[in-house]
Amino acid sequence: MVNQNLYNYILGIGDNSLILGQRLGELCGHGPSLETDIAGTNISLDLIGQTRSYYQYAAKLSEKEITEDDIAFLRSEREYRNTLLVEQPNTHFGFVIARQYLFDVFHLLLLQELQHSKDDTLAAIAKKGIKEVSYHKRFSGDWIKRLGDGTEESNEKMQEAIDGLWRYTDELFEMTDADKEMVTEGIGVDLSKLKETYYQEVTELLTEATLQVPERKYFNYGGKKGVHTEHMGYLLADLQYMQRTYPNMQW
Amino acid sequence: MTIELHPNIDAHLLETLESVSDPEIPVLSVLDLGVIRKAVEDNGTVKIKLTPTYSGCPAMDVIGDDLTKAFAAIGKDTEVELVLSPAWTTDWISEAGKRKMEEYGIAAPLEESADKEALLGNKKLVKCTLCGSTNTHLVSQFGSTACKALFKCDDCLEPFDYFKCLK
DSSP states (O other): OOOOOHHHHHHHHHHHHHHHHHHHHHTTOOOHHHHHHHHHHHHHHHHHHHHHHHHHHHHHHHHOOOOOOHHHHHHGGGGGOOOHHSSOOOHHHHHHHHHHHHHHHHHHHHHHHHTOOOOOOOOHHHHHHHHHHHHHOOOOHHHHHHHHSOOOHHHHHHHHHHHGGGGGGGGGGGOOOHHHHHHTTTTSGGGGGTHHHHHHHHHHHHHHHOOOOOOOOOOOGGGGOOOOOHHHHHHHHHHHHHHSSSTTTOO | OOOGSOOOGGGGGGGHTTTTTTTSTSSHHHHHHOEEEEEETTTEEEEEEOSSTTTTTTTTHHHHHHHHHHHHTTTEEEEEEEOOOOOGGGGOOOOHHHHHHHHHTTEOOHHHHHHHHHHTTOOOOOOOOOTTOEEEEHHHHHOTTTEEEEETTTTTTEEEEOOOOOO
8 A cells, every 4th residue: 555645745845856957957058157057957957866766766656657757757737746936937047046045945944854754765865965955055045145235237136036936935834735644654844844944044145135025925825736827837848748749758 | 984884895896896987087987986885796696786976967877877788798687776875975985086086187075164165265275187276266166067066277277177075
């Protein structure tokens, strides 16, 4: 008997990495400078690598004969459990950096807890990921400061990105049924406990970057339940194109 | 150093393992790189535990295939298993490996705190692989592969890769 909650839980975490990895992959060859282009694709590679570990584990747990590729490429939009934040488009570089930073802070807090999971595989993936994600956060945090505390125009654009993406931050801490069940079993992370540290850390950095912390009472949710923003379909059309057009094709 | 950090490798397999190298840094064998955590022959099958340097390192699939090919050439079957725990660290790169890396043009990882200072641009510590000067600066936190950062020497003006410390 498969632990369906564990399966869903793993996908919930892995989907965030896959979708953000795909978004960053879209920037390959389109970054504003060579260094940021390489950084975006390097971070993408780390995230997709982590995704593979999560999906391989999920495929092993599944009763069906599936592989990591089936999980990545052959689900419908409603079956992806990533948060709305990571699927937001690469509007301008400020958005790319803000999306990255707002996710990196959460991601590192999550993995730091997940490394103590009772589930050995999840703990190992988390431990490995911590080293990588710390480096991602250093990169995105540095750019927030550089652009926020840069020119009038860069400050304005950075602020626009933070204001635009802020509405998706609360969903990071939303507890689904799978989350709750996994916390009870000592496998999952209680996301609600990360929230205070998250906003504190983000607030400190934004303040240092001379940016305003948005005051917002209403937030958008849905991704973790499979209800995505209008951008997700386009992203998946790109991501799944080869497998949908040439089923079972291999490189 | 605890016991588990030392790879468990059968002595008669060393020669073949030594012949397989990292496709991105061909001067480094998989043993130099410290990614072979276990290699034992069991009933004619070589069982290998391989650990990735970075989660997404594309070299891992290639290394797995190369290992299988190398042992097939001497008539042995291979089972390669990817293990994540304990996570790889740059401490596992052998001293010989670090030397070969430097000769190849990639600055070897500094120890953790020095690495941090260098990558944050606080101190000039990374040595140019061409002229040996430490008058160098960070060009990009990310380099040609996930494990490297890009530096430039301010004396001889050569750009070069620096293998980041990972702990």
